[in-house]
């Protein structure tokens with residue numbers, strides 16, 4: 438599993454991938470906020486919304502955007518990588534004027550926190566929560582799931598999203614083989630949390646009753662990444678050190694092979710493509 442320092446190293450080029458994760462985050466937000474549709478919070482008791490493993494903030498900003506203009510709410514965005522939170526804060530500054538106009542009573546807080554242990558978030562205080570592409574990155578997903586469930590209020594929905602399938606992972610594994618990285622075969626494997634059975638076992642171990650769990654598959658819309666973006670993403674991503682000096686011509690060749698990675702031309706590129714597993718848990 439990657440350390441906070443390695444995720445820090447991935448933060449600078451993460452935005453080109455976050456363009457793709459955003460659609461799954463928005464879907465998760467709609468699911469999580471469903472039970473709140475008639476509640477807006479009040480000045481005395483604002484809605485408390487949590488996004489765990491926020492990265493650059495696709496779900497945290499999604500939560501803000503999905504709220505009605507008259508909502509009173511605090512959105513708490515958490516991640517253990519400071520550089521990810523740095524990108525999130527920069528985005529919050531860019532959006533500040535617009536957010537203040539559209540959601541005058543919504544506050545965004547960004548806090549560094551390990552998803553497996555969140556002592557500063559009190560039990561049963563969150564009205565909705567999201568953890569998008571976070572759980573499968575945790576060394577101890579059971580602790581992550583237990584913490585996520587612990588902080589939900591009765592009646593609140595939390596939504597966990599992991600990959601069911603992700604073409605970029607296949608491409609990275611292929612690129613690692615191309616540069617002679619012998620660990621590459623193992624890298625193709627995102628981990629047990631992308632399997633519904635393993636996910637259910639994890640949630641069960643975390644003390645979440647089966648009756649509270651709904652599992653859905655969310656098919657993503659394919660999205661293009663340019664050759665330049667892809668090369669920068671690979672070279673600057675600390676999670677794949679074997680590709681730090683990867684050659685652009687090698688990237689171009691592997692994408693052009695007939696493996697469904699995409700094609701280069703005037704209006705084509707690498708195709709980001711995937712299906713997510715969206716797991717919602719409702720606290721009784």
Ligand SMILES: C[S@@+](CC[C@H](N)C(=O)[O-])C[C@H]1O[C@@H](n2cnc3c(N)ncnc32)[C@H](O)[C@@H]1O
Nearest residue numbers: 444458490491492516517518521551552569570
């Ligand atoms: C694939 S990114 C997902 C980011 C964002 N939610 C999205 O969908 O674009 C995974 C995020 O999990 C964070 N992360 C990994 N392990 C973590 C941990 N133990 N505690 C908190 N965050 C963690 C990483 O720093 C990274 O920002």
